[in-house]
Amino acid sequence: xxxxxxxxxxxxxxxxxxxxxxxxxxxxxxxxxxxxxxxxxxxxxxxxxxxxxxxxxxxxxxxxxxxxxxxxxxxxxxxxxxxxxxxxxxxxxxxxxxxxxxxxxxxxxxxxxxxxxxxxxxxxxxxxxxxxxxxxxxxxxxxxxxxxxxxxxxxxxxxxxxxxxxxxxxxxxxxxxxxxxxxxxxxxxxxxxxxxxxxxxxxxxxxxxxxxxxxxxxxxxxxxxxxxxxxxxxxxxxxxxxxxxxxxxxxxxxxxxxxxxxxxxxxxxxxxxxxxxxxxxxxxxxxxxxxxxxxxxxxxxxxxxxxxxxxxxxxxxxxxxxxxxxxxxxxxxxxxxxxxxxxxxxxxxxxxxxxxxxxxxxxxxxxxxxxxxxxxxxxxxxxxxxxxxxxxxxxxxxxxxxxxxxxxxxx
Numbered sequence: 113x114x115x116x117x118x119x120x121x122x123x124x125x126x127x128x129x130x131x132x133x134x135x136x137x138x139x140x141x142x143x144x145x146x147x148x149x150x151x152x153x154x155x156x157x158x159x160x161x162x163x164x165x166x167x168x169x170x171x172x173x174x175x176x177x178x179x180x181x182x183x184x185x186x187x188x189x190x191x192x193x194x195x196x197x198x199x200x201x202x203x204x205x206x207x208x209x210x211x212x213x214x215x216x217x218x219x220x221x222x223x224x225x226x227x228x229x230x231x232x233x234x235x236x237x238x239x240x241x242x243x244x245x246x247x248x249x250x251x252x253x254x255x256x257x258x259x260x261x262x263x264x265x266x267x268x269x270x271x272x273x274x275x276x277x278x279x280x281x282x283x284x285x286x287x288x289x290x291x292x293x294x295x296x297x298x299x300x301x302x303x304x305x306x307x308x309x310x311x312x313x314x315x316x317x318x319x320x321x322x323x324x325x326x327x328x329x330x331x332x333x334x335x336x337x338x339x340x341x342x343x344x345x346x347x348x349x350x351x352x353x354x355x356x357x358x359x360x361x362x363x364x365x366x367x368x369x370x371x372x373x374x375x376x377x378x379x380x381x382x383x384x385x386x387x388x389x390x391x392x393x394x395x396x397x398x399x400x401x402x403x404x405x406x407x408x409x410x411x412x413x414x415x416x417x418x419x420x421x422x423x424x425x426x427x428x429x430x431x432x433x434x435x436x437x438x439x440x441x442x443x444x445x446x447x448x449x450x451x452x453x454x455x456x457x458x459x460x461x462x463x464x465x466x467x468x469x470x471x472x473x474x475x476x477x478x479x480x481x482x483x484x485x486x487x488x489x490x491x492x493x494x495x496x497x498x499x500x501x502x503x504x505x506x507x508x509x510x511x512x513x514x515x516x517x518x519x520x521x522x523x
Contacts, residue, residue, distance in 0.1 A: 234355060247341050376420070479495055
């Protein structure tokens with residue numbers, strides 16, 4: 113009995129020890145896994161923390177570069193190739209201008225309406241509209257019976273004058289020799305004077321008609337000649353036509369000068385006066401000329417509420433053709449400013465007016481504060497000093513280069 117109990121106790125003790133060993137093994141295994149996981153987490157956090165710290169440190173160490181003024185390098189040779197020209201900012205006179213519309217017209221002071229002055233039939237025409245003619249050039253020939261009568265009268269007057277001269281010479285000689293009475297001499301002298309008056313009157317009539325006084329050839333032939341040098345602007349005659357003495361058959365105009373007739377609204381009349389300088393510009397093509405206002409109408413139209421004004425323009429090359437529409441700029445006022453640049457120098461960058469100043473071999477963008485402008489020069493209130501050089505022609509090419517360099521830097 114005692115022996116059996118000892119055996120049973122030994123077995124129980126062994127079981128307890130085995131179970132304890134198993135539990136100890138399990139416990140030790142679980143603790144090792146937890147420590148390993150903790151170590152892994154710690155390493156992960158440490159690594160992540162290290163990266164974050166490095167990133168933060170890197171960000172703290174990184175600084176944005178200072179903003180530099182926009183500039184582009186361009187050599188003198190490149191400027192020449194691109195047509196970029198320089199100018200100097202400085203004092204200028206700004207002219208307030210008034211822009212009006214108008215048209216070119218023939219200078220009516222140098223225009224002639226040609227009429228035949230005698231009725232007749234057209235035999236030939238030697239000039240057409242658009243032809244340039246010289247003074248005295250034959251434009252047409254008509255046959256006129258009225259002219260034949262005038263010439264016949266002139267011939268008769270010349271013959272009577274010749275007879276009167278002969279008679280007077282004979283009577284004078286006889287009277288001086290005491291052969292004939294003085295009364296006969298005086299009658300011969302009076303007859304000579306009357307014949308001379310009649311002959312001169314006949315010649316003057318022919319001269320007033322523009323006809324030659326020659327007694328040879330066809331008495332009915334009437335040559336119509338140009339009274340001035342000019343251009344035939346209108347032709348209203350044809351061969352075989354029957355003409356009246358007051359019919360306009362040609363219009364010849366001297367186009368070496370023309371009129372620029374302007375329409376002036378009533379509200380602008382106070383700014384317009386004779387003697388003002390004006391620039392006339394063609395609207396159909398690139399051409400302009402300067403002149404002086406020579407006439408301002410004294411009457412305002414009741415329907416149009418406008419007055420007329422006029423500029424006499426020289427036209428030696430015939431560029432200003434009658435009927436051509438034009439715009440006219442009149443200088444109405446002037447003001448002097450301390451600093452100004454040509455309007456061609458100004459570009460827009462970042463919604464601000466900008467010019468490009470020249471320094472060494474580069475152009476720098478210079479934002480400006482602008483004032484008044486007359487369309488040619490613009491006043492600079494801030495952003496430039498007098499004497500600084502800026503690009504005044506093809507400055508848009510510099511702007512384009514700055515845009516390209518900016519896009520490359522952003523990329």
